[in-house]
Amino acid sequence: MHIVDIGPVSDDEDAAASSLLYRSGKDGDDKKELIVLYEKNKGGEKETSSGMVSVLLTAQLERVKEVLKTWNEVDKRVSKLCPSENAREDPSSATACSDVEITDGLVGFLSGKFSDGTWRDEYLGVNATVTNKEGAAKADNGVKFRGAWAEWPVGAQGENQL
Helix, strand or coil: CCCCECCCCCCCCCEEEEEEEEECCCCCCCCCEEEEEEEEECCCCCCEEEEEEEEECHHHHHHHHHHHHHHHHHHHHHCCCCCCHHHHHCCCCCCCCCCCCCCCCCCCCEEEEEECCEEEECCCCCCEEECCHHHEEEECCEEEECCCCEECCHHHHCCCEC
């Protein structure tokens, strides 16, 4: 599972339930649509209304395609990683070079993309922030830390995630 913030899907309304729908073109029609369908809560009450709202997100569809393409590319790169020369020569069940798929369950990948106190997630998801800017510097194989206070708030984005 990878995470990308797609922003609020129901503006200022309190959505009780929602679904993301994709419609592909058929019979020579190239029209593709991304639609969010959600049920609104009645004003301030916990009961849901019987009304459904749909919002066309076709403009965001290209961004979704770009993100999915990036995820596939990064998965291919990351799946080839091994932690050391010894692991490549003698793969055991305790290393990333075993038969286990290293990308299974991976929510992000912080690699060498570091600048201005931000360590960018290769999957275009949640970036890590280094608060002590003198405590981190780009290195040949990633980022070198000195001291404390790097934060990777994967769960802090809430429920509106792709």
